[in-house]
Amino acid sequence: MTTAKRDLLALTDLSTAELRALLRRAAELKRLQKAGACPTPLAGRSLAMVFEKASTRTRVSFDVGMRQLGGHPLMLRGDELQLGRGESAADTAQVLGRYVDGIMVRTFEHDKLETLAKYAPVPVINALTDLLHPCQILADLQTCAEAFGDAALPDLRVAWIGDGNNVAHSWINGARVLGFELVLACPAGYAPDPAVLGPAQAAGAKVRVVRAPSEAVAGAHVVTTDVWASMGQEQEQAIREAAFAGYQVDAALMAGARDDAIFLHCLPAHRGEEVSAEVIDGPRSRVFDEAENRLHAQKAVLEWLLGGRPLVG
Numbered sequence: 001m002t003t004a005k006r007d008l009l010a011l012t013d014l015s016t017a018e019l020r021a022l023l024r025r026a027a028e029l030k031r032l033q034k035a036g037a038c039p040t041p042l043a044g045r046s047l048a049m050v051f052e053k054a055s056t057r058t059r060v061s062f063d064v065g066m067r068q069l070g071g072h073p074l075m076l077r078g079d080e081l082q083l084g085r086g087e088s089a090a091d092t093a094q095v096l097g098r099y100v101d102g103i104m105v106r107t108f109e110h111d112k113l114e115t116l117a118k119y120a121p122v123p124v125i126n127a128l129t130d131l132l133h134p135c136q137i138l139a140d141l142q143t144c145a146e147a148f149g150d151a152a153l154p155d156l157r158v159a160w161i162g163d164g165n166n167v168a169h170s171w172i173n174g175a176r177v178l179g180f181e182l183v184l185a186c187p188a189g190y191a192p193d194p195a196v197l198g199p200a201q202a203a204g205a206k207v208r209v210v211r212a213p214s215e216a217v218a219g220a221h222v223v224t225t226d227v228w229a230s231m232g233q234e235q236e237q238a239i240r241e242a243a244f245a246g247y248q249v250d251a252a253l254m255a256g257a258r259d260d261a262i263f264l265h266c267l268p269a270h271r272g273e274e275v276s277a278e279v280i281d282g283p284r285s286r287v288f289d290e291a292e293n294r295l296h297a298q299k300a301v302l303e304w305l306l307g308g309r310p311l312v313g
C-alpha cells in the first residue's frame, strides 16, 4: 500500500497530535543545535525554494535549516524561472519534482500553491501566500510554548490586533487545531476572510472577531500584530494607515493584557505604525526568539516531509 504524499499548505493539514508533536520536535532540534549535535537525516536531499515575493527570515531559515540537516537548498526566484514568463504551475511542479525531494513556495495566489502541490510528486511547503503563512505560526507557537510551557498551549488566550491577513488566518487555523482562544480586533473592512474564519468557527474553534483592541487584549497571554499593508498592498498604504488608526500595539494597550503577556510580531515591523518602539523593543517582546524559531520549527517540518520522520506513531 502506498501512502499519500503529505504537504504543508495550511496548519489544518496537521492533526492536533501532529502539530503538538511537531512543536515538541522543534524544541528538541533547538536544544540539539545549541549543543552542537544537530542530526543530518537529509543528506543527499534537495529542496527547491521558489520565491515570488521578498523574504529575509523565511529564505535564510529554510536555507540554513536544510544545510544543518545535511541537505541542499536551491534558491529559485520566480522572475528567474520560466514560471515568471508564463510556464504553468502544473508543468513547473512536475519538472521540479523530477529533480528535488521537496518544494517550498512563497507566492501571491493561494490557488497557485495548491496547483503546485496537486501536480508535484514531492511534498510542497507553504512559505506564505496572500491567504496563509503556516510556517510563521509554527514558530510563534514554539515561542508561546517557551514562555508558558508546552502543556499550556491549548489554554492560552491570544489577541491579534490589526489586519485580518495571511498571518491572522494562520493564527485562526492554529486555534482551530490546538484549541486555544483567539480574539482578533480588526477595523471595519479588514476582518479575516470568511473562508478561513467560517470553517474554523463551525469546527468549534474558540475564535471571535471584535472591533476594540482593548477587548481583544483583556486577559491575553499573547498580543500579536502585523504590518498594515502586506506585500502586494503597498499602493494601499495611505488608506490603510487611516483605517488602522487606533490599532497600534503600544504600552497602554499591552497594560490591558496579563502581567506576564508576551508580544509577538512575524517581522518585518513598522515601528510607529502597528507597534510602538517601546513595545517591540521592550521587555515583553519575544520577536527575535520568534524569528529564530522559524529555523527550528521548519527543520522539524523538513525532517518530517523530506526525511520521512513520522510525527506521531
Ligand code: CP
Pocket (backbone or CB within 6 Å): 054, 055, 056, 057, 058, 059, 128, 136, 266, 267, 268
Ligand atoms: N516573517 C517572515 O516571513 O519574514 P520574511 O518575509 O523576511 O521571510
Ligand code: NVA
Pocket (backbone or CB within 6 Å): 128, 165, 166, 167, 226, 227, 229, 230, 231, 266, 267, 268
Ligand atoms: N502579512 C505580511 C507578512 C510578512 C511576513 C505580508 O504578507 O507581507
